Amino acid sequence: MKKLILSAAIVLGSLTTMSAQETPAQDQNSAPTEQTTPATDQAAPATEQATQTTGVYNEVKSEEVPAAVTESLKKAYPDAELTKAYVNDKKEYKLEVKLGDKEGALYADETGKWIQK
Template sequence: MKKLILSAAIVLGSLTTMSAQDQAPAEDKNTVPTEQAAPATEQATPAEATVAEEVNEYTEIKTEEVPAAVTEALKKAFPDAVLNKAAVNDKKEYQLQVKVGDKEGLLYADETGKWIEK
């Protein structure tokens, strides 16, 4: 009896799989894989490209190279913060990787120590 139920389950499962394949779009049924049929690489949308540029546009610098105005603003806003890494972009905006207690995060400031929201 167990074998009969197991056999029925296998047959029904295989029929379901075949049915799903039959419902695939007609253009996919008889397509022969070629170089032209290979999926195209994804191109970033303008919004995604902007985000990627923002991430990659910063150049890492030594923490000692951060302007005094930025370090003073950091000490004033977050007295217990530890500056782990710093980076700068072409606009003289600084990306600061800081740790406060057990939390880590990124802060952004311009060269005058004014905070930037990103």
């Protein structure tokens, strides 16, 4: 009986750690949100502080954003309007975008690859 209970506890513990390590696939066709890269149609207001765990984001002009990042934005969201852009010391870009009446933030590295925050 002890072995059965111990085995069940080990199996349940293993399943818990495996599900915690999995991350959902990113959906490029949905509206941007403030917390993640393209994920769901729920857009949060862009009132978040510019400070993240990866460092301080400093505001840059839209013209200073690399072409790879702006092209990636236009490919994922053709109708999105870039309102503000920020960069940190790791060359990660925070893009505040407006899509229709929704606003949110997206994160990308300097090559245009989306980052989940």
